[in-house]
Amino acid sequence: MATALKNLNEYNKDRFTDISGKTFGIVVAEWHEEITGVLCQGAVDTLLQHGAAKENIFVNTVPGSFELTLGAQFLAQQEEIDAVIVLGVVIKGDTKHDDYINHAVAQGITHVSMKYNKPVSFGLVTTNTLEQALDRAGGKHGNKGVEAAAAAIRMLSF
Template sequence: MATALKNLSDYNSDHFVDIADKRFGLVVAEWNREITDILSAGAYETLLKHGAQADNIFRNTVPGSFELTLGAQLLAQHEEIDAVICLGVVIKGDTKHDDYICHAVANGITNVGLKYNKPVIFGLVTTNTLEQAWDRAGGKHGNKGVEAAVAAIQMLGF
C-alpha cells in the first residue's frame, strides 16, 4: 500500500508477542543522519513501549544505506540477537544511484534474514525528494522507524 494512503505509525498491537527477553539490533545509516536519527528514535521508543528492555537494544551505525546489509549480517550472526532493524534514507537524485542502492539493499536484507532465519527488517525510506523523506520521518505520513519496529515485533510472533 502506498504510504500516501497509510500512516506508518498506525498499527494494531493486540496480537504482539512478549518481547521482554528479546534482543534487537538497529543498523542505522549515517548518510542523511538528521532523518535516520529520527527513524532510529521511533524504532527504539516503539520497542520500549511494547516491552523491550533498553539493555537488549543495540544500535550500530554504518556510513550509508548501501552498507546496511553488511551491518545487518554482523548483528544477525549473533545467536542472542532475535531481530535486526535496518534504517536508512535514499533520495532520488539526478542519477540512477537510488535504483542500484535500493535494489542491492532490498536483496541483501532479504538474504541476511533467510541466511540466519530471523527477522531482518527493511526500514529504508526511498523517496523522490527530501520533503517526502521528512514526511516519513515523523511527518504527515508517520515514522518509518516505528513501522520497522512493529514489523520486527510481528515477525517474532511467527
C-alpha cells in the same frame, strides 16, 4: 498501500508477542542523519513501548544505506540477537544510484534474514525528494522506524 494513504505509525498490535526477553539489533545509516536519527528514535521508542528492555537494544551505525546489508549481517550472525531492524534513506537524485542502492539493500536484507533465520525488517525510506523523506521520518506520514520496529515484533510473534 502507498504511504500517502497510510500513516506509518498505525499498526495492528493484536498479534504481538512478549518481547521483554528479546534482543534487537538496529543498524542505522549515517547518511541523512537528520532523518535516520528520527527513524532510529521511533524504532527504539516502539520497542520500549512494547516491553523490550533498554539494555537489549543495540544500535550500530554504518556510513550509508548501501552498507546496511553488511551491518545487518554482523548483527544477525550474533546468536543473542533475535531480530534486526535496518534504517536508512535513499533520495532520488540526478543519477540512477537510488535504483541500485534500493535494490541491493532489499535483496541483501532478504538474504540475511533467510541465512540466519531471523527477522530483518526493512526500514529504508526510498523517496523522490527530501520533503517526502521528512514526511516519513516523523512528518505527516508518520515514522518508518516505528513501522520497521512493529514489523520486527510481529515477525517474532510468527
